[in-house]
Amino acid sequence: MADDRVGVIGLGYVGLPLALAFAEAGCEVIGVDVDEGKVAALMAGRSPIRDVPEEALRAALASGRFRATPTYAALAEVEAMFICVPTPYDAMRAPDLSYVKAAAEGIVPYLRQGHLVILQSTTYPGTTEEVVRPILERSGLRAGEDFDLAFSPERIDPGNREWTVRNTPKVVGGVTPRSTARAAALLSRLGAPVHPVSSPRVAEMSKLLENIFRSVNIALVNELALLCERMGINIWEVIEAAKTKPFGFMAFYPGPGVGGHCIPVDPYYLSWKAREYDFYTKFIELAAEVNQAMPFHVVHRTAEALDRYAGKGLRGARAFVLGVAYKRETDDPRNSPAGRIIELLLTRGAEVAYHDPYVPRFRVGGDAFRREERELASVPLEEGWLRWADVVVIVTGHRAVDYGKVVETARLVVDTCNATAGLPRCSAIVVRLGAPMAPFPE
Incomplete structure (x- = not known):
């Protein structure tokens, strides 16, 4: 046929x-x-x-x-x-x-x-x-x-x-x-x-294996990023060093959480089905737990940076979020960690604006973290907004964003995806996920 x-x-x-x-x-x-x-x-x-x-x-x-x-x-x-x-x-x-x-x-x-x-x-x-x-x-x-x-x-x-x-x-x-x-x-x-x-069951399981493999390895490097922060080690430098090994290593990178349709969802599909067989996917669920906790850590890190370098808390602070798509160079905001980050910032009393060149409108709330639904509109990436912000939080590292302009104009930047790596020294204080913070200002 x-x-x-x-x-x-x-x-x-x-x-x-x-x-x-x-x-x-x-x-x-x-x-x-x-x-x-x-x-x-x-x-x-x-x-x-x-x-x-x-x-x-x-x-x-x-x-x-x-x-x-x-x-x-x-x-x-x-x-x-x-x-x-x-x-x-x-x-x-x-x-x-x-x-x-x-x-x-x-x-x-x-x-x-x-x-x-x-x-x-x-x-x-x-x-x-x-x-x-x-x-x-x-x-x-x-x-x-x-x-x-x-x-x-x-x-x-x-x-x-x-x-x-x-x-x-x-x-x-x-x-x-x-x-x-x-x-x-x-x-x-x-x-x-x-x-x-x-069989269809083999094909269905193969898809889950592909994505759970990524979920588990992202969780591993996310957990190591948190440890590196405490130990005063830069996880991004560690990964670059490990990548020089030509066998037995595959680079995964930390970030503000996982998004999209597959990686945040697939572990729960398998763990739900596994219970029918009296089997509990503890390892897989632990990885999902680590990844789901990352937005909370980003907000904690942001609050810590504001306290250390600006002498203020999140309540009343102005946060400018860069990137709400779940992945760079896409217009797909499904399950983006930016949603939870913005909800947590709003719940703790911050004012929030965002810029994403590919996502003109972004809805948050309507869940246990923020009952009130709210639709935000992307604002231009211009000096006025960068100067407005007490802290700029880079969630999605779109290449279309001029990060040199960001770090030259903003006062404080929390970079969750290493988007500012390699930029020359600038006036902004940059706090990177998975890296030590600079000393307290004198």
Whole structure:
């Protein structure tokens, strides 16, 4: 089966790049997203994602190989479909599969003999067979017999220009060998190598392993950064020294916390599922605990710096946060540690403004840390705001920001990501995460 007509459910950071890649590969692609405003923008050639150039979107529209719709009925026209919807956690860190379930339920009325369904949303092992499959089989069709079903984890790295959906290797596991082979054949049309595995559960676990590996190693270096602060050692210098070893070491860097969709979420998906087997992922959960504590440490470090160098506390202090995206050079603020940092600063009585060249508006609050929701607007990075601030807190080190200007103009800077490394001596006092503070001023 050629599978020349492809449906993509969810046109966000994962689904939209995938849809356009298949269109570029010669497939006819129908994108489904329940957000009618997003669909209208896409059909007008406006990309909501920085990683998807509008030129590429408009080319796909002009070719006639891509269109977007808010209705699932269009899936009756395709031969294969991908589910690329969010899989967040709830306030208690339990998996929220409501979007996956809604997508599967949306497919059911239009599922027919010979369809291929591939789940791409990151989730715990068993989701494809225990959650998606039963919903789809309400149609009266049987997975692996009447239609094919597989899991292939997304491997999108926002802001990465080298590794994209077109060249990043794919992993795929189907409910039957035929489902695996068919999904692998379709994915191979994108041009990247495809690695088949024995089941959806293996593919689902492989995605969690990839991200939990990063979570654990980030937690390790975050913990060492805290120790280095107490010991008067610069963790950034330590890492550069360790990197000279050509084997047995991989550099990870400390920071204000972890963000995005995967690293803050995946450990909790696995630990939640593990409890079904009377197994407790203590090591993984400890790493998540360390990473989740980093925003609290950043605020503590900021308060300590204000007390030491400005002789004032956080209450009434003016804090200027630089960068609220979870990762530099992206416009994605999901689960960004900047959210918790700003909430904690506001709760402790500070005035807060922020600048991010890629995130024009940023919502905080509505949780246990700050019940009141508040939407902030990015302000210009200009001398007036830098002089306004009692402390500038660099959370996300976007390359587009002139840090030389920041340290020349500001009085006090707390740098959580080493963005100011290598800059000449300046008038500002710079306090780096994972490095000793300068002595008290005389």
